[in-house]
Amino acid sequence: MGELFYINSLWIILGAILVILMQGGFVLLEAGSTRMKNAGHIAGKTIFSFGIASLVFWAVGYGFIFGENGNFFIGLSEFFYSGAEVEGAAYSNAAFFVFQLAFAGISLAIAFGGFAERAKLSVYLLFAILFSALVYPVIAHWIWGGGWLAEHGKQDFAGSTVVHLTGAMAALAATILLKPRIGKYNADGTANNISGHNQVYTTLGVLILWVGWFGFNAGSTLGVEDGFFGFVALNTALAAAAGSVSALLISWIVLGKSDITTMLNGTLAGLVAITASCAFVETWASVVIGLIAGIIIFYSARFFDKRKIDDPIFALSVHGVAGVWGTLSTGFFATPELASVGKPGLFYGGGLEQLGVQALGVTASGLFAFVTSFVLLYLISKVLNGLRVTEEQELIGLDLSEHGGYGYPEAFAQTTAPDASGTTFTTNAGQPVRD
Template sequence: MNNEFIFAIDTIWVLVASALVFFMQAGFAMVETGFTRAKNAGNIIMKNLMDFCIGSLVYWCIGFSIMFGLSNGGFIGNLSLFSNMSIAHLELTIPKEAFLIFQTVFCATAATIVSGAMAERTKFSSYLVYSFFISLIVYPVVGHWIWGGGWLSELGFMDFAGSTVVHSVGGWSALVGAWVIGPRIGKYNSQGKPQAIPGHSLTLGALGVFILWLGWFGFNPGSTLSGMDYNGISHIFITTNLAAAASTVVAMMITWVRYGKPDVSMTLNGSLAGLVGITAGTDVVSPMGAVAIGIIAGIAIVYGVEFVDKVLKIDDPVGAVGVHGICGSIGTIAVGLFAVEGGLFYGGGVSLLLVQLTGVAAVALWTCSTTFILFKVIKSTIGLRVPADEELKGLDIEEHGIESYADFQPKSIPNISNI
């Protein structure tokens, strides 16, 4: 089989996977829209649209070279404007442009996670500024450490498709952003007890979860970067699906026992928790290990969301911190336990587990510190939060001058007796 044919198959596979990951933007938009109130639907859709567009331009211009340029001390890649650098050191079997678009949609995923956690009270202009900087520097630096030949890569840190690189970066950014901006009006009563603010459409939320589950079949298997690796791709499809299914079942069962009825929104988040959790080790764990990781994620999401809401008192309308931050970190650490080669439970000792713990802690520290500075600067300059009256009316009207669910009923109703 000649090299040109292999390159063609690999390239086609990566581009198809890129399209699937891009479609995840629609999934995030539907989940966030469905889990929040109707008066803010258009605002959320605009944020999910624009963080992708801004991120694409900034990542192409600067972020890609920071992530994959020749390493400076293992911390950051050499800067090269407009991705005008060689990536021969990565030894890929696909064109640079195919690799660039695949990495671009990953960058957009990290950025869009924050939208849900800060929903219903964030200025649109401020969110655009945040999207610019996470795509410019916050995400690319972490990506360089782990995927670009940086210091964590040299330690042997394993994060195959981004439980930490993508999801934890988004999750910790969401945690800091939701903390800095404060809870929505009415979320906590005078005694500090959280009050439920139901979303307006579980149907949209469920649609979003199914779209994301589909997209994950590009997210994880596509990270092989090789359509010729049919055995590896097939294995990753199975481990991805099993972890998601196990986490969903466990989340449903826990809520059924704790609340007396199976909770729909938490069960949907259970699906996402399993998908996030398996992403780091999907290529190196067995199907049984994938189920175990899914079970852990299903437990973590229920208690993680409650911890953020009730103990930290941070208002996260869609559970983004629990899904992406907590489950992303747990899934990455679990590689040190369940990897069939090097995992603690497979006789590999604690060395890989310690490396995984080090990487998770380093990424959390970097992301929380940089985004704290970013959100504080935005808050003290252009402002981070809309005024109270705008929040009560809804961001669709005040930020965009529209209603997502317009009332088309005529203002004067004819007398039907004359018809």
């Protein structure tokens, strides 16, 4: 094994580390975007669900995706992956396994956005197993493992469909079955704003995700020999920047105020959209893709809200709608020089063929992820006598009802004592409040 083997392997492991670090971004993003009484629960379930996904991916997920003895639908070997290396390979297979494991964990984290603040902990556990074994690997095999969409030339360099749309469709199934959070919608159908408890956490989470995305996209080159990873990273950075700016501006124009949540979602939408196309389009196109993603996300979130689809983390818009747009975008912007998979896009003389393949891919993958997740969650609800915690548990928060303690214990501890003048004060969240 030559020097390039070791450098490529190190690059892939670095990419895996960055993608795994994105779990920390999701911890801050989701916890900050929800209420204080659920923060510890949301942070903790992210860790244990990634642990479950890792074990299931080792046992069956990797084999279902990349197993050589498979067919157009699923792979059928490499179960309980041993880590054995292949002579003459360009990089370590074990490093590649860890990299792919990290992707599976991200898709599950996206799916769990649709469960936030109302699902039982046992539902997270069971669905993590089933999603990691029966949903994500099937779609990944279709596109990345030599399945039927790969045979059609489906372009999805780092996972706008495989990772993001798959997770978002599972989140949609969950939001429908779980129904909205208490107090989200009024009897007349109007929505109430349930604000997250810490916008600084949310913002820091987005920044961590942005940094981790360079491992996500640039790491997917799986090598350093030609320096192409730098070009992929450039496209990734430009699309994220464009998404953040366009989302901020559209919210400012429409609402009269620049909405920070929309800006943050626009940043993520730009990243999600460029994930499929980062290796297939020129830099100017990455800016256009990001700009459009930032605008789409603003209207998409409002669309779902008006239809009483309670999506606390905006998974459907950020990862679903932007994932669809990003996947379709290669059908417009893929260049003859960069289209290492499939064919050039419409704007480069390729006609509608590649756009049709992309549309077929998002339709088939989205439907499979949604229907399969819906059925699995329905079966789980029968086994567990429902997916949702009781009304009382939801009102007091999942930190206390599911884990026996708050993520912010001082904030919820109340003590009453008189001051020097004899006036009684109640201490709550560290602040004295007169009775």
